[in-house]
Amino acid sequence: MANETRVFTVGAKEARILEDRLRMELPPHADWRLVPHARFQVKADDVVVTCYTSGKVVVQGRTLDGFVARFFATAADASQGKGTQAGDIDLPLDTPTIGSDEAGKGDYFGPLVVAAVHATPEHAAELTRLGVRDSKTIADDRARMLAGRIEALLDHEIVQLGPADYNARWNAARNINIVLGELHARAIAALATRHADAAFAIVDRFGDERFVEAPLRAALARPLRLLQTPRAERNLVVAAASILARAAFLDGLRASSDECGADLHKGAGAPVDAVARRVVAIGGSALLAKVAKLHFKNTARAGVDPGADRSP
Template identity: 30%
Template sequence: MKSVKLDDFEVERFMNITRNLHHEKPHQYEQVRIKDNGIVFILYNSKKLVYNENPQTVDLLSLIVNKKRTLCNKKQKTPNNSACNIQSYTYTIGSDETGKGEWFGPLVVCAVCTSQSENHKLQQLGVKDSKKLSLNQIIDLYHKIEKLGIKHEIIALKPFSYNKLYAKFKKDKKNLNHMLAYLHSKCITNLLKQLNTHDVVIIIDKFDSKKMNEYLKIDPEIKVIQESNGERYTPVATSSIIAKYHYEKILKEIEKRYNINTKKTKIEDIDKNILDKVAKTHFKNVQKYLK
């Protein structure tokens, strides 16, 4: 299934051209639902039109959509948020995580929901991948993002909680990617519950598409994009900044409480009795030390 955002004139043309096709009862948030001999159209209240790639459907669509515009294509990619299949949605949800590759400190997963106008404001602030920012820049941007009131969901697992959850997944013969998919899905679905529309596209910084699809149980009509370097999209970059801010904040709390500097202290210098409270114990260097 593909989609395109219609303008008022195109909606009117759509209504006229499809009036003799078989109409089904619209679902929630839908204005029109058509299924007729392989032709499928779903028009949402937001004016987003979802359609199948049946040749007859495409022929009808060419009569509806302004020929000067390009229909959104899943393979189209352009820098930042300029891909048409991103701009054609009312909301964009982006998710990212920080801390999965560090043996010390927490794991923080964050998902952000933005409108197109909020994306523009975030771009003006200078939001970009947190890996390209200094810690001071991250702190400054985080507070500016907070002032904008951007919808977001965070799951921050301190090492003790992380280790318990990881052990649970391992017991079920699952790995870290299963756990990440579960956490990302939880943040994303919590955001979706706050929206009164399905006119949203979800962008996830790709780590394991198969496992993500296994855990993300949402309406199949909602578009999900999993891309490497997903931080090029403003909502994902915003998630990376929020996640990194909370990661550093929690890490500082851990270091203060246990009187250690995880970035300078060797693992052998940490008391084994507190290791599960400061470190991710399934990491090979931690396992080696614990033996």
């Protein structure tokens, strides 16, 4: 069988993570070399990996699919010049992993939710059979159905801020990424505490990586490698978490609808503005504060001052 070549592009942080993983997980006989213009080169069995200082990673050898699935499925912003896309979520799990994702960040009504799951290689086949993929590509009813299956299969942690608590936290932090990072850290830390076998966690990168790293260090007593990558929902474990977060958000949105007596919509567009005005007509700005994220522009469009004091 002829040799194959796969080419990826990674950032400096991902290159360090890749080298750490290779040094930890490759067999003792792996041959590490220094070559010009490269951070490292290593040969293990029939595979040679060269990571250049430019960020280009060249993988050469025979039958690379398994090796690529193991070490590159979560490479941040990886681009491939040849072969199967490295971030496809149907690539098999190689090691116990925690994946975390959020829902409700861009929705005016309802809670902000983060869900995390812990999965092992033994779970991969069943997750694939269920059709687990990024929840944004799945209809609401199917997301709810899949969430029940995933909850029965995987240990998980769901944390959320209802609108009232969200508004209080937003007023203190004034930055959605701070709030979101805290929720991711809480969910990941809870699972990592229960599962010592998990060596790393995968999160969709939504801003400066310190938004998750700092609260996670504060919440977790043991080391855990954190991989923050764009479009992390391509990874099977993160996709499972995204479905749980989506289902929990939908449940929270329904609860908010019941609380205010109006059919609340997802998103933050013109239809949401009309519903916001209806909520204000029913119960004024105090009711709106119980079901909506007030710092969104929809609040002003509903004729309400988002910064007004609503203390009883």
